[in-house]
Amino acid sequence: MEPIKIKLDKSNELLTDLMPRKFGPQGRLWVGFLLLVIIIGAVAYYRQLKHGLVVTDMRDFTSWGIYISNFVFFVAISLVGSLVSAILKLTNVAWRTPLVRISEIIAVAAITFAAIIIIVDMGRPDRFWHLFVYGRIQSPILWDVIVITTYFVVSCLLLYIPLLPDIAVCRDTAPASPRWKKRFYTFLALNWKGTSKQYAIIHKSINVLAVLVVPLALGIHTVTSWLFATTYRAGWDSSNFGPYFVAGAFQAGCAGVIAVTFVLRNHYNLRKYITNKHFDNLGKLLVLLSLIYLYFNINEYLVPGYKMKTVDGEHLHSLFRGSYAPLFWSVQIFGMILPIIVLLFKKGRKPLPIFIVSILVVVGAWFKRFLIVIPTLLHPFIPIQNVPESWHHYVPTWEEWAITSASLAGALLIITIFVRLFPIISIWETTEEKMNATATQTGDQTQFYGA
Amino acid sequence: MAILGSFFMLNIHNAIAQDSTHNSSAKIALDFVTQDSINQVKATVTNPDANGKDTAVKGADVHFFIKKSFGLLPIGDAVSTDDNGEALAEFPMDIPGDQSGNVTVIAKIEDNEQVGNLETSKVTNWAVPTKTDHGDPKRALWASADNAPIPLVVTVTSIVALVWGTIFYILFQLAAIKKAGKLENA
Amino acid sequence: MDEEQSNSRRSFIKTGLITGAIAAGGLGIMEVASQDTSKKKGDTVKLLSPDGKIVEVDSSEINPQIPDSLISTHNVREGVPGKKFVMVIDLAKCKNAGRCKSACSKMHYLPETRSYIKINKMQDSDKASPYWMPTPCFHCDNPPCVKVCPVGATFKLTDGIVGIDNDRCIGCRFCMVACPYSARVFNWDTEYQINVVRFKEIKEHAACSTHVTGTVEKCDFCPTKAAKNELPDCVQACPNGVFYFGDENEDVVSNGDETVRLSQLLKDKSGYRFLEDLGTKPRVYYLPPVDRQFPFKDVEPGTT
Incomplete structure (x- = not known):
């Protein structure tokens, strides 16, 4: 195959449009805001380290709280990397090109903070190394440690390898000063010269990784669902939990990538590359994923709701009509039903409405995980009694909110820094696409995508 | 006590205990007898008369127990001694003993007008031997890390090996990219 | 609070x-x-x-002398050789006197508000009379908590006890959500450690829970005592003889006053295990609350 030649002069409008730019006032304000949230979270975590988990509102019955639900949320969001860079690739969806890198950096940022937040949840983070020394392969936690580590590495590779030609562009166009910048790109570019051999290697590697990441993505969220489904608890004791979690993850991840894409498109003026057509397609994809998730929700609530086994019944009652009903119905309606309705209409799939809907889905997805984790713990087999009144409820403390917010801010900061350093839309793949388009017009049927 | 000691030496099967506060010389002895293939525990209670000759104690209530870790397990109700000073109780055939089927049987008389408090104990091998599993610990999901079920270990190990093998292959490809770029330079 | x-x-x-x-x-x-x-x-x-x-x-x-040679001669992760500890709780006799709880708190240096035993008010149906059900750890033979522990900080001993190693526990609390009986408690802060004035008897046995911040603990069947053929403190403290403790291999349990054959007791009084259908195989049996010795009075423990 022909190596892709990327012109490095001003005549190449891809470079002027897509190369990373310095932060403007807005960007600096945004980074400052994220850093502030992170600092507050760090202070809260310092307090937690000093005083123990007593600073949270978790107690003997609600022994898992928003750290765990936030962890599940992060794992869910991270699945989008595999969705866009693997599933859409393997199914020959051409319009995915400008979205691949955005989804992959979301995946890397989310999985990084999934790992961090799980350490935050530990009563003894200083003993994290026990997992490696005394690890029991029988525990789903160990499976999760293995699969998260693996998914993290594969996601990083899926981000990094397709980035190589663009890093080389950054290297070759970087000004002589500051020198660290040139060195940084040179180091990362791995002597990239754009030879046909190098292109052949990255195409092969990306194909291998795309096949590898699909079962890994299913694995990471299925294993995460098993942290719950392997117990006897009402609401968790379900063989439906793996696909239910995976379906929810794809829905949340798709909404996440739409939201981030919308912001980047507006901020960096990428309308030429990310068109309304892209949003229209993403909207259709989100409808499909929401419908699948709706299907699993019906399974998850209707079947036990039909039987109303004692403890299951109490748990479901608290969701349907009890203290969690407002949150439950808000999440189901705004996070699932409303998106389906809005996105079924062509007008609903315009960038702005789809952005708003996606934000609803992402926020709904976060609270959905809260509803999966907490109400179940408040309904054990032996009713909660003989404990202080406050132990019957779970209201996260400011420390928990601060740490959780900091983790979300941290993930956004990773994305922000990435956008500052690297082209968020692949320059070489866009060039390649253009070449192919020309080739196709001239009768050459060479197709790189899905090859 | 010296007499008691020598008596014990001579009658190794007849362990004796005495209650010195009441009647220092009353004795209780335990025997194990099998009659019509029924195992019985026999307690013989004697009291020396004026001449120092042991005579049978009649109508004393004897309680039989089997000694267990956390208490004394009664064998039936109390049995009164007959004219020969003997009390018989059926030994439960299904009681577990130690690995060789040994258990300690105790015979007790409490607050008796004639003999006061008496107690004796003796070991028999009539109990059912208990098998203590000293074999390898079971492989189970709840076992220690070393005893994880083999199919689980094999499955996890092969998946990890397969996936990480692929990852290392990709890392190797990265090295190949770098090398290819160097050759181009040369 | x-x-x-x-x-x-x-x-x-x-x-x-x-x-x-x-x-x-x-x-x-x-x-x-x-x-x-x-x-x-x-x-x-x-x-x-x-x-x-x-x-x-x-x-x-506060010198933690470990006087018991028995303890040091066997591996604490293996348990007392030849034993299979078992408990029977007679619900007909429980009137929520609360002594088991206070004895447990004392034995384990817990604050008075906290104990490894809970006395739960249970009612099997609307028309049935409520009854009190003390729940220690059930020391299951198919323990869900031990299955899920990622580091082997909770483990099954050969003597049936489910032990905890508070020096290994990472505080992930998976065992707490895995336990269907809510038997486990967590050291959320440093509160419990400072209540220890006398350290003397604590942790003679590594399977004995100690109060380490950020780790899980629970009823441990008082292994120090069990190894010495002494009944656990809750059993000894109960004024009504509700708790029987013993060795399943010997087929004998005792509540301190009365020593009985385990198999006979369970046969005669229809002994059962709580939530048997979960398949966790608890080592704690219950005798149903029939022919009650006390009328049910909904009172705070200790006031009767």
Whole structure:
């Protein structure tokens, strides 16, 4: 195959449009805001380290709280990397090109903070190394440690390898000063010269990784669902939990990538590359994923709701009509039903409405995980009694909110820094696409995508 | 006590205990007898008369127990001694003993007008031997890390090996990219 | 509750400054205690008593002597050889006197508000009379908590006990959500450590729960006592003989007053295990609350 030649002069409008730019006032304000949230979270975590988990509102019955639900949320969001860079690739969806890198950096940022937040949840983070020394392969936690580590590495590779030609562009166009910048790109570019051999290697590697990441993505969220489904608890004791979690993850991840894409498109003026057509397609994809998730929700609530086994019944009652009903119905309606309705209409799939809907889905997805984790713990087999009144409820403390917010801010900061350093839309793949388009017009049927 | 000691030496099967506060010389002895293939525990209670000759104690209530870790397990109700000073109780055939089927049987008389408090104990091998599993610990999901079920270990190990093998292959490809770029330079 | 905790935290910090040793807090009592081992008799150490006062105790008092040779001769992760500990709880006799709880708290140096045993008010149906059900850890033979532990900090001993190693526990609390009986409690803060005034008997047996911040603990069947053929404190403390404890291999259990055949007791009184259908195989059996010895009175424990 022909190596892709990327012109490095001003005549190449891809470079002027897509190369990373310095932060403007807005960007600096945004980074400052994220850093502030992170600092507050760090202070809260310092307090937690000093005083123990007593600073949270978790107690003997609600022994898992928003750290765990936030962890599940992060794992869910991270699945989008595999969705866009693997599933859409393997199914020959051409319009995915400008979205691949955005989804992959979301995946890397989310999985990084999934790992961090799980350490935050530990009563003894200083003993994290026990997992490696005394690890029991029988525990789903160990499976999760293995699969998260693996998914993290594969996601990083899926981000990094397709980035190589663009890093080389950054290297070759970087000004002589500051020198660290040139060195940084040179180091990362791995002597990239754009030879046909190098292109052949990255195409092969990306194909291998795309096949590898699909079962890994299913694995990471299925294993995460098993942290719950392997117990006897009402609401968790379900063989439906793996696909239910995976379906929810794809829905949340798709909404996440739409939201981030919308912001980047507006901020960096990428309308030429990310068109309304892209949003229209993403909207259709989100409808499909929401419908699948709706299907699993019906399974998850209707079947036990039909039987109303004692403890299951109490748990479901608290969701349907009890203290969690407002949150439950808000999440189901705004996070699932409303998106389906809005996105079924062509007008609903315009960038702005789809952005708003996606934000609803992402926020709904976060609270959905809260509803999966907490109400179940408040309904054990032996009713909660003989404990202080406050132990019957779970209201996260400011420390928990601060740490959780900091983790979300941290993930956004990773994305922000990435956008500052690297082209968020692949320059070489866009060039390649253009070449192919020309080739196709001239009768050459060479197709790189899905090859 | 010296007499008691020598008596014990001579009658190794007849362990004796005495209650010195009441009647220092009353004795209780335990025997194990099998009659019509029924195992019985026999307690013989004697009291020396004026001449120092042991005579049978009649109508004393004897309680039989089997000694267990956390208490004394009664064998039936109390049995009164007959004219020969003997009390018989059926030994439960299904009681577990130690690995060789040994258990300690105790015979007790409490607050008796004639003999006061008496107690004796003796070991028999009539109990059912208990098998203590000293074999390898079971492989189970709840076992220690070393005893994880083999199919689980094999499955996890092969998946990890397969996936990480692929990852290392990709890392190797990265090295190949770098090398290819160097050759181009040369 | 919150205020109480922050108070005790403040005084903890104060005390910590005085003792220095304890301020290392959260790293386990034993390290602290072993530092004091070197001190000669006559040295005093200031500690916080359970009622919040600072008391001075002779350092020899907190010397954790491990006198029991039996304990050190076998691997604590293997249990007492030849034993299979078992408990039977007679629900017909329980009137929520609460002595098991207070004895448990005392034995394990827990604050009075906390114990490994819970006495639950249960009612099987609307028309049935409610009854009291004490629940210790069931020491299951197919223990869900042990299955899920990622580091083997909770483990099954050959004598049936489910032990905890508080020096290994990472505090992930998966065992707590895995236990269907809510038997496990967590050391959310440093509160419980400072209630230990006398360290003497604590942790003679590594399967014995100790109060290490950020780790899980629970009823341990008092393995130190069980190994010495002594009944656990809850069994001894119960005024109504509700608890029977013994060795399944011997087929005998005792409540202190009465010693009976386990198999006979379960046969005669229709013994059952709580939530048998979960398949966890508890080592704690219940005798149904029929022919009650006490009418049900909904009162606070200890007032009867």
